[in-house]
Amino acid sequence: MTQIVRRVVVALLFLLVLNPNLLAADSSENNEPVIDVMGKVVDHDYFEIFNQKIYLPRIFLVEGGLHVYRNTQSAIESGEFQMVDGTMIRADGATVSIDFSITSHLLFVWFGMILTLLITFWASFKYKKGAGADTEPKGTGQNLFEVFFVFIRDDIAKEYIADNKHTKFVSYLFSVFMAISFMNLFGLLPWGASATADLTVTATLATITFFVTQFNGSKDHWEHVFMFPGVHPLMRIILTPVEILGLFTKPFALAVRLFANMLSGKIMIVCILGLIFIFTEIFGPMIGVGSSIIWVALTAALYILKAFIGLLQAYIFTLLSAVFIGMAVEEHHHHDHESSVAMTKDVQI
Amino acid sequence: MVYLAAGFGAGIITIGAALGIGMIGKSAVESIARQPEASGDIRGAMILTAAFIEGVALFSAIVCALLALQITV
Numbered sequence: 001m002t003q004i005v006r007r008v009v010v011a012l013l014f015l016l017v018l019n020p021n022l023l024a025a026d027s028s029e030n031n032e033p034v035i036d037v038m039g040k041v042v043d044h045d046y047f048e049i050f051n052q053k054i055y056l057p058r059i060f061l062v063e064g065g066l067h068v069y070r071n072t073q074s075a076i077e078s079g080e081f082q083m084v085d086g087t088m089i090r091a092d093g094a095t096v097s098i099d100f101s102i103t104s105h106l107l108f109v110w111f112g113m114i115l116t117l118l119i120t121f122w123a124s125f126k127y128k129k130g131a132g133a134d135t136e137p138k139g140t141g142q143n144l145f146e147v148f149f150v151f152i153r154d155d156i157a158k159e160y161i162a163d164n165k166h167t168k169f170v171s172y173l174f175s176v177f178m179a180i181s182f183m184n185l186f187g188l189l190p191w192g193a194s195a196t197a198d199l200t201v202t203a204t205l206a207t208i209t210f211f212v213t214q215f216n217g218s219k220d221h222w223e224h225v226f227m228f229p230g231v232h233p234l235m236r237i238i239l240t241p242v243e244i245l246g247l248f249t250k251p252f253a254l255a256v257r258l259f260a261n262m263l264s265g266k267i268m269i270v271c272i273l274g275l276i277f278i279f280t281e282i283f284g285p286m287i288g289v290g291s292s293i294i295w296v297a298l299t300a301a302l303y304i305l306k307a308f309i310g311l312l313q314a315y316i317f318t319l320l321s322a323v324f325i326g327m328a329v330e331e332h333h334h335h336d337h338e339s340s341v342a343m344t345k346d347v348q349i
Numbered sequence: 350m351v352y353l354a355a356g357f358g359a360g361i362i363t364i365g366a367a368l369g370i371g372m373i374g375k376s377a378v379e380s381i382a383r384q385p386e387a388s389g390d391i392r393g394a395m396i397l398t399a400a401f402i403e404g405v406a407l408f409s410a411i412v413c414a415l416l417a418l419q420i421t422v
Contacts, residue, residue: 320400
């Protein structure tokens, strides 16, 4: 059985080598750019599967009224919207307040959320029935779930959120870890796209972390932002703006880190596969076909690296969220410390 | 000219980030060699610090990408 699987995989790998060459031969006939790197990375208004494009609905909010169309084409055909430089504007000059259109990246965000929900509901159903709670966990799925969950709870939440306050945040941290992992790894599937290679998605995630952090901030957290105990009062003029800025730069860095990591991985894969096209263009088809073995092998290695980076970035996002939440909820014990110092002095006297 | 600036920028970012992450890796390996039983904690701290450096480096990488692609905001 494994022999057959192995042979099928090897045959598919050879097909992978052949397929880009056919595409390269196609694209060299008409005068298009050799490879469209950014087109592979940006958001689209269609969902592509098995080389079939399924166009997604467009929804616009124009001055209080909701306009819903089946796809971009029907929105243009209705005469109310025009396409200018890739964005949709109203034909009669009214401004589009919010573009609620469903795009390919949004679809992958939903897939990630649905998978996370399904897995957690399935696991909670199993634990309610008693498997895992009273007995040992059964099966690969439940064991794997428990490994991830215990890792998030013990190594991230408990470690960085002090004073046993972590129980409130474990659910958020776990769901954000699972959702980001799925969103990152969807980019490795054929016709898939990693939704986290879009700044809007990561910014939304970072905004949620920002609100969770600020709403759970302790008195000491706000005291350290505005009052600075033990610092000369005039220093507040400099330090307060810096601290207030610091509140916003933390989630901003969180968003940009995840976005840039996923985007760079995607661009690198497209560029290295694109070297086949470029070599075909410069040295002719024979060298292009011959060198494609190297580029496909390199891409396979990059894919493994990208799978690792996808999990690592989900881990780092969760870890830093936990660190920021931990910094905000922490309660300092200045007075206890001072009184204990005073007590030891008394004893010495 | 813009491409030149973007290229130089990317090179300088790489120097800075490589120095920073290299120093983290050096001291992490040294401290694991001194105290192998604390390797778990050291690894966590190492990844955390490396993530901070990476974040700063990627900020500037995005600035370079915006320069090279000539996107005006």
